[in-house]
Amino acid sequence: MSQVIECQCEVCVKACSHRPGWFLPGQIEDVAKFLNMELKDFFDKYLSIEWWSGKESGGKDIFVIAPAVVGYEGEMAPCDPRGRCTFLTKDNLCQIHPVKPFECAVYHHDMASDVGKNLHKELAVSWIRFHQQVVELWGGEPEAREPESFLDMWPVGMTM
Template identity: 35%
Template structure:
């Protein structure tokens, strides 16, 4: 079922996620200790349901606040798409962070338009394609990331809320 999309109040979701951190951690820890046999199927259904209700382009908080980790394959693909030399692309957009990872020099994402659409969507980095990681198998293996993502991503928050309702 498709829902009518509504504007997303990011601050409201961040507050809710902050209030629910303890309960969400406890729920996800329980999944890690004893995952239900059908967890992957349930998680995929919940993921699909959440993303039928939430339109990421009404939020784009991840693109405004979280920089993706850039792999060499990502850099090569995007630089080619932009018809740039690798060194020029890296000099224009990337820096090495304290962990030695390649990340954006500044945020928000330089490829995010005023309309919250990505100008390199077809070739975007793997980290962007997979965010917020709620459709992956064995979701309990990334509990720390899921909890963190609920503070940034309304869909991740809704995912944990709905999953906890389905698995009691």
């Protein structure tokens, strides 16, 4: 898909405060092993389920296992999952940097937005064949959450 980039500039770190990057299928097992955790425990403590809307792709929603936004660990992500990545430490370092999600590994602060959106879609499509893993970790068939109001898109802990 793309080349791995190493950058820890302020702009790139800020991306981790804005929205977590997505894993490729197979990466979550490597991260669980890196943290010496069982996969289900790892999911419950650090991950959530996000989705690529079927409305954007002309088909069914695609579910993706991703790092959680703080406050959504082990849950379905909100419809617009913005907020601090659960792996970003208080020192603004990545707790899993050697095994970070693919999207984080290839992100660069000067990436064009259309390139980033295409990458995001490619990652979503790569999860189609791994839907059963999502179902097993979630404990059932996931459903995309549509916002009932604009407040449903407001990040946890944020005040007006």
